[in-house]
Amino acid sequence: MIEDWEARLREHGFRITPQRQLVLEAVETLRHGTPEEILVEVQHTASGVNLSTIYRTLEVLEDVGLVTHAHIGHGPPTYHAVDDHVHIHLVCDRCKKVLSIPASVANDFVHTLQSEYGFQTDISHVSVHGRCDGCKALDPILEADDPL
């Protein structure tokens, strides 16, 4: 559990509630979790918790910098705890598998965006689509084709 999560919330004028604790714990346990998955995880401990609360709680936790979200393809967003290693998602559009790689791989790319376009990149929010090693052999991407 991230230390000082209570302090983080209080600093921003938010209250400490069991729901917020449970959601944060669930995000850390799952490492990659959609709101729906987080709900299920939370309900192992407290079955009365509502999906709206998950959404509102995730918004609060993101606000104070305890969790982040990233968009992985078409479905719902995925949430992470921020003390987890900052990473990039490689999403295989064919088998839907998600690889996490260290964000450092993109350092040069990020610097170029900064120096040439003045763009400050939130690298943890990036997801890169394509074909994983296995699927590449079976069904490679052709030029600019994107048969998702």
Place this chain on the structure above:
Amino acid sequence: MIEDWEARLREHGFRITPQRQLVLEAVETLRHGTPEEILVEVQHTASGVNLSTIYRTLEVLEDVGLVTHAHIGHGPPTYHAVDDHVHIHLVCDRCKKVLSIPASVANDFVHTLQSEYGFQTDISHVSVHGRCDGCKALDPILEADDPL
């Protein structure tokens, strides 16, 4: 208009219909278009066209490699014609502005993903989140914080 679009469709066993032609034209005119925007564009010419048809047509056009889509943040996907320059979207999470930059900027990054992780990147499908030059000054991203 992409040459041979009719041939492309026929090759894959699809028929040529006015709707398919109009959708393809709309995508090329708009350059960046959500299904809803494409519908509006198509309806300038043929008001009877239905949104379901737009979705089904885009799926077909993507299938035969005439259009691609990319996910730009929380909203609906954006479609492009494939003869357009391959590009990367830089999405400002604060002002929602989208910059298009040449895909070549990511060449080294793409090669690293290939050589180190065996991952074949569909670079046109990537969207990079962060802060544009203007917003960066007003409200920068703090470490791993992501206050979208």
Place this chain on the structure above:
DNA sequence: GGCGTACCTGCGAACTCCTCGCAGCCCGTC
């Protein structure tokens, strides 16, 4: 040019993901 069939379209229902309004609860403070 006309015919038939399989594909395609329009329409509406439904589904998923998410947000909102409201009434009651409970955290934090005095």
Place this chain on the structure above:
DNA sequence: GACGGGCTGCGAGGAGTTCGCAGGTACGCC
């Protein structure tokens, strides 16, 4: 321990997308 305002659960509702079905139409075949 009592009070007030933020927080939660619940249900309704909205945006974006998909699906099933009935009728229309492209296109191969004569």
